[in-house]
Amino acid sequence: MSNRVAVIGVGQTKYASKRPDVSIAGLLREAAQRALDDAGLTYADIDAVVIGKAPDMFEGVMMPELYLADALGANGKPIMRVHTAGSVGGSTAIVASHLVEAGIHERVLTVAFEKQSESDAMWALTVRPPFQPSTVGGAGGYFAPYIRAYMRRSGAPADTGMRTVVKDRLNALKNPYAHLHQPDITLEQVAASPMLWDPIRYAETCPSSDGACAMVLASESAAAKAPGKPAWVHGTAMRSEPTMFAGRDQVNPQAGQDCARDVYKAAGITNPRKEIDCAEIYVPFSWFEAMWMENLGIAPLGEGWKMVQEGATGMDGDFPVNMSGGVLSSNPIGASGMIRYAEAAMQVRGTAGEHQLDGVRKAMGHAYGGGSQFFSMWIVGSEKP
Amino acid sequence: MTDAYGVVSRPVRLDYTFTAGKALSRFLTIIEGGKIIGQRCPKCAKVYVPARGSCPTCGVATAEAVEVKDRGIVTTFCIVNIPFPGMAVKPPFAAASVLLDGADIAIFHLLQEVPVENVRMGLRVEAVWKPASEMEMSMESIAYFKPTGEPDAPYDSYKDLL
Amino acid sequence: MRDVAVVGFAQTAYARSELELNETEMLMPVIHQALERGGIPQKEIGFTVSGSCDYLAGQPFAFVMALDAVGAWPPIRESHVEMDGAWALYEAWVRLQCGDIDSALVYAFGKSSLGDIRDVLTLQLDPYYTQPLWPDSVSMAALQARATLDAGKATEREMAEIAARSRRDARANAAAQVTGDFNADALLAERYISSPLRKHDCPPISDGAAAIVLAAGDLAQRVSKRPAWITGIDHRVEAHGLGMRDLTASASTRIAGERAGVGEGKVDVAELHAPFTHQEIILREALGLDDDVRVNPSGGALAANAVMVAGLTRIGEAAQRIIDGDANRVVAHATSGPCLQQNLVCVMEGRS
Known part of the structure; x- marks a missing residue:
């Protein structure tokens, strides 16, 4: 029943804090058109469209697939809209891939986006019913305590997070689409940046970006006709757990562990650190690189920080992470997960340009959302699964 | 890029009437009187505070009310150094996960009457309630938490209940 | 499949x-x-x-x-x-x-x-051209109803009869919100709330x-x-702007219905997500349903219309007819967006 799925087109916009030069639809079309061009297709060749984004309140448009149907050439076709909090960019690609895997469609266009400048994203996040307790500390105040707990649990050196930031921002210099280009960034500079939510410094947080990312997913026969080299989907997985419950481990969430286990199994991987050549991991705050290395079973428990300290996650390390610069360099929230997936596909296709690694055969894309309770992952390969 | 384009601001206003729900309504009614109640899950026996009417892991309704203490342990925290909209106090201040005695899940609240550099995991704290005239149906009936002066709780006693 | x-x-x-x-x-x-x-x-x-x-x-x-x-x-x-x-x-x-x-x-x-809800749904519209004009959902449906009447595809009496039938049938549905024995003449004597729609033409x-x-x-x-058993399921969207499509027909429902195989057998029951009375007429035509098909025995969206739920409910109600042995082949339909912009059709069958 299960059919092979390939990524035959990838398109991204330049990520920036504001894109007043395009409408919401224009932003999506910029990414979609690039993905179609890459796939050698036009909108007319597409069977179905799947879009994803974080809360509608970020743009002030309810269920935007309705308004976007025309711009995405979806009239007369199916269009769906996925929303799974921060993991949505990844989940959207997975929902689209299932349409091909199930044998329903040959070519599916999937687009994830956020145009936070269109509305007041900070406002949108702080809307809450009057009887719910205030967030007390703002957005970072939600994550910072768990980073502190990780530091306590692992005994990681205090500069671990800063090392991830410097690595990611230097990688971003090789990615023309990245939002932040900080050529002079150094550990000293990050250390000197204001401590916002102790233990998180300003320089250790992700920017807020406008942007869209698109992919064309295709069946085996459609991929055979594509002009470029496809990336083959070897496995996908999505896992969720409740947001608040007694004994919940937010440092090393079970849903993340299970999601990784599922995706490795689907892709036939038994030793992820060895068999996966590189990964694009959702790291919105610096310390999450070390934390997710453990959560995903790449590093032994309590030793994720060692990978960062030893440079294992660097471009020349044994498990490069976020060659594109990652979420720490560009964060159009709803698109951030799909960018991880698309960048993984670019690496196995050999189309990542200046941040391309040599000889990538398998790459992993990862996204998570909310309070670390929603996870989605995929593994793509240069060869058919 | 911004300079080349005009921006028109078009505010949208929508009014909503929210429903707290059965369990939370009860919690809010009681906290106005200076008491904190949670609910025990009939399956796993964990005590949830504030009561939300369901056990998220067992997926069953919770009904049995359990009063918990207004004191507990700081299981983890962060120091907030930047101002943001709707902030209750001036930074820097500590925002902490507080595991109330008798509860199986921590609540998030403000910490005061302690220099931020002295805030630590395991610190024993107690609620400072607002004056009776200012009590309301809100977690904000607790003005903040402050140290009790008791010895710190051992790490093992709360490490799984962040 | x-x-x-x-x-x-x-x-x-x-x-x-x-x-x-x-x-x-x-x-x-x-x-x-x-x-x-x-x-x-x-x-x-x-x-x-x-x-x-x-x-x-x-x-x-x-x-x-x-x-x-x-x-x-x-x-x-x-x-x-x-x-x-x-x-x-x-x-x-x-x-x-x-x-x-x-x-x-x-x-x-x-x-x-x-x-x-009338205002909330306005936020579904094109944020640059349409939303700032703040047309509400009932007024937009009224534009569609007017076009449908003017095209000779419906009469206000037919619309009132759909309302009366739906709410009569809803008496047998314990979940329904608006039920009762209504008479089309009495309904037609009531005032318009957004001409040509009267209260009974609109969902609760x-x-x-x-x-x-x-x-x-x-x-x-x-x-x-x-x-x-789901023998066919498909969904389609059409142009967002009301001026860009024929409001008196539902092209997306027609395509979805064809792809789901509605016409490949006799339909016993159809649960159509038609929040407004005239939309039932448009949907019946788009799906090519014969006059003997029993439409919305649950009372449909005119008896209860929890937004985001009502489409799923149509599938559930239609499926329940099969599970209970009251029907052999059913059609369920769900809609989204202004004036039936997006539509899903699901065909189900019993086999024992």
């Missing part, structure tokens, strides 16, 4: 305003009931997916806390669409086609009462939730005496 069936369905009794329960409390009993009727415990469900909307709830990430109603521990395979639950069911059906799992729980919830404002359990192949046969 792999054989997939609806094996369990449950819904709340819809209410104008559910003031006592929050969304999680409202949803939980419905999920329990659907799982019980489907004969599959939550821990054995392969995939869970929901449909809901932040703008109905008036807060971002409204679906997040609703997951508490499921008992998602150990962690579950789960997804969410910001669409009517009918599209969540479509995602579940696609997921089951991949072959590695055999069952799915689909749920939807929505309280249309929290905000002014409803709070509620619904859940469906899907099972594939052998599992469906094991847990259900008479599963409602």
Whole structure:
């Protein structure tokens, strides 16, 4: 029943804090058109469209697939809209891939986006019913305590997070689409940046970006006709757990562990650190690189920080992470997960340009959302699964 | 890029009437009187505070009310150094996960009457309630938490209940 | 395609305003009931997916806390669409086609009462050209009704008769919100609220939730005496702007209906998601339904219209006719967007 799925087109916009030069639809079309061009297709060749984004309140448009149907050439076709909090960019690609895997469609266009400048994203996040307790500390105040707990649990050196930031921002210099280009960034500079939510410094947080990312997913026969080299989907997985419950481990969430286990199994991987050549991991705050290395079973428990300290996650390390610069360099929230997936596909296709690694055969894309309770992952390969 | 384009601001206003729900309504009614109640899950026996009417892991309704203490342990925290909209106090201040005695899940609240550099995991704290005239149906009936002066709780006693 | 069936369905009794329960409390009993009727415990469900909307709830990430109603521990395979639950069911059906799992729980919830639903739905419109004019959902439907009347495809009497029939049929539906014995003449004597629509032409404002359990192949046969097998399901969208499409027809419903195979056999019952009376006429034509097809025996969206839920409910109501042995072949339809912009059609059959 299960059919092979390939990524035959990838398109991204330049990520920036504001894109007043395009409408919401224009932003999506910029990414979609690039993905179609890459796939050698036009909108007319597409069977179905799947879009994803974080809360509608970020743009002030309810269920935007309705308004976007025309711009995405979806009239007369199916269009769906996925929303799974921060993991949505990844989940959207997975929902689209299932349409091909199930044998329903040959070519599916999937687009994830956020145009936070269109509305007041900070406002949108702080809307809450009057009887719910205030967030007390703002957005970072939600994550910072768990980073502190990780530091306590692992005994990681205090500069671990800063090392991830410097690595990611230097990688971003090789990615023309990245939002932040900080050529002079150094550990000293990050250390000197204001401590916002102790233990998180300003320089250790992700920017807020406008942007869209698109992919064309295709069946085996459609991929055979594509002009470029496809990336083959070897496995996908999505896992969720409740947001608040007694004994919940937010440092090393079970849903993340299970999601990784599922995706490795689907892709036939038994030793992820060895068999996966590189990964694009959702790291919105610096310390999450070390934390997710453990959560995903790449590093032994309590030793994720060692990978960062030893440079294992660097471009020349044994498990490069976020060659594109990652979420720490560009964060159009709803698109951030799909960018991880698309960048993984670019690496196995050999189309990542200046941040391309040599000889990538398998790459992993990862996204998570909310309070670390929603996870989605995929593994793509240069060869058919 | 911004300079080349005009921006028109078009505010949208929508009014909503929210429903707290059965369990939370009860919690809010009681906290106005200076008491904190949670609910025990009939399956796993964990005590949830504030009561939300369901056990998220067992997926069953919770009904049995359990009063918990207004004191507990700081299981983890962060120091907030930047101002943001709707902030209750001036930074820097500590925002902490507080595991109330008798509860199986921590609540998030403000910490005061302690220099931020002295805030630590395991610190024993107690609620400072607002004056009776200012009590309301809100977690904000607790003005903040402050140290009790008791010895710190051992790490093992709360490490799984962040 | 792999054989997939609806094996369990449950819904709340819809209410104008559910003031006592929050969304999680409202949803939980419905999920329990659907799982019980489907004969599959939550821990054995392969995939869970929901449909809901932040703008109905008036807060971002409204679906997040609703997951508490499921008992998602150990962690579950789960997804969410910001669409009517009918599209969540479509995602579940696609997921089951991949072959590695055999069952799915689909749920939807929505309280249309929290905000002014006519205004809230305005935010669905093109944010640059249409939304600033602030046309509300009833006025937009009235434009469509006027076009349909002017095209000679409907009369106000036919519309009143649809309202009277729906609410008469709804008397047998314990979940329905607006029921009763109405007479078309009396209804036609009432004033317009947005000409040519009168109150009876419009749906009630409803709070509620619904859940469906899907099972594939052998599992469906094991847990259900008479599963409602999905023989075809498809959904299509059309142009957003009202001036860009023929409002008196529903091209997207027609395509979805053809692809779902509506015309490939006799239809006993059709549950059509037609919040406004004239839309039933448009949908019947688009689906090519004969006059002898029983439409909306549940009372349809004119009897209860919990936004984000009402489409999934149509699938549940139609499936229930098969599960109960009252019908052999049914059609369910769900809609989204202004004036039937997006439509889903699901055909189900009984085989025993």
